[in-house]
Amino acid sequence: MKTSAAPGRHLTPDEIVDRVFxxxxxxxxxxxxxxxxxxxxxxxxxxxxxxxxxxxxVGGFVESLPGSFWNAQTESILAAASRPAGTEAPRALPLAxxxxxxxxxxPALAFGSLAAAIALVAGITYMRxxxxxxxxxxxxxxxxxxxxxxxxxxxxxxxxxxxxxDDLLADxxxxxxxxPQGVS
Numbered sequence: 001m002k003t004s005a006a007p008g009r010h011l012t013p014d015e016i017v018d019r020v021f022x023x024x025x026x027x028x029x030x031x032x033x034x035x036x037x038x039x040x041x042x043x044x045x046x047x048x049x050x051x052x053x054x055x056x057x058v059g060g061f062v063e064s065l066p067g068s069f070w071n072a073q074t075e076s077i078l079a080a081a082s083r084p085a086g087t088e089a090p091r092a093l094p095l096a097x098x099x100x101x102x103x104x105x106x107p108a109l110a111f112g113s114l115a116a117a118i119a120l121v122a123g124i125t126y127m128r129x130x131x132x133x134x135x136x137x138x139x140x141x142x143x144x145x146x147x148x149x150x151x152x153x154x155x156x157x158x159x160x161x162x163x164x165x166d167d168l169l170a171d172x173x174x175x176x177x178x179x180p181q182g183v184s
Contacts, residue, residue, distance in 0.1 A: 008033035011040045020047045 011019070011034060019034070034040050 007036065010037065011043070016040070016043050016047060019044050020051060 008031070011031070015031075034044065
């Protein structure tokens with residue numbers, strides 16, 4: 001945005017910073033455009049004022065407050081310090097939330113909500129305990145049926161041997177009475 005009175009181009013942000021904070025300690029020459037452009041002059045002055053405010057170079061604000069302000073501050077602090085302990089100013093609740101007063105005006109609603117919450121917790125607890133106490137489901141393990149494989153006599157004899165071993169393992173056998181009860 002060029003003005004007709006300002007020759008050249010507007011200053012870039014880097015050039016504005018160089019005007020307020022020169023790289024070397026020597027004063028930098030003022031560009032001709034800055035001397036004539038009110039927009040660029042305003043940008044430089046805003047940056048300079050912000051830097052001065054940050055550096056607390058613009059002082060005198062506290063000193064400029066009238067004496068009546070300081071007298072009123074002193075009186076309010078002394079009044080708060082001399083107030084009896086029982087007449088303290090109302091304090092905020094230490095909780096991060098506050099319950100509406102209507103909740104306490106309806107005790108049936110409050111107790112009903114509490115009873116529903118207790119019933120829910122008790123029901124969930126009962127269901128968890130009931131499922132843990134239930135006997136584990138026993139599944140019967142069946143040996144897969146032997147499929148006849150065409151082959152020679154040794155394969156048939158091996159199959160017969162495996163079937164007889166499965167049959168012996170399926171029943172208790174003659175030595176079952178020698179094993180104490182409870183040991184498997």
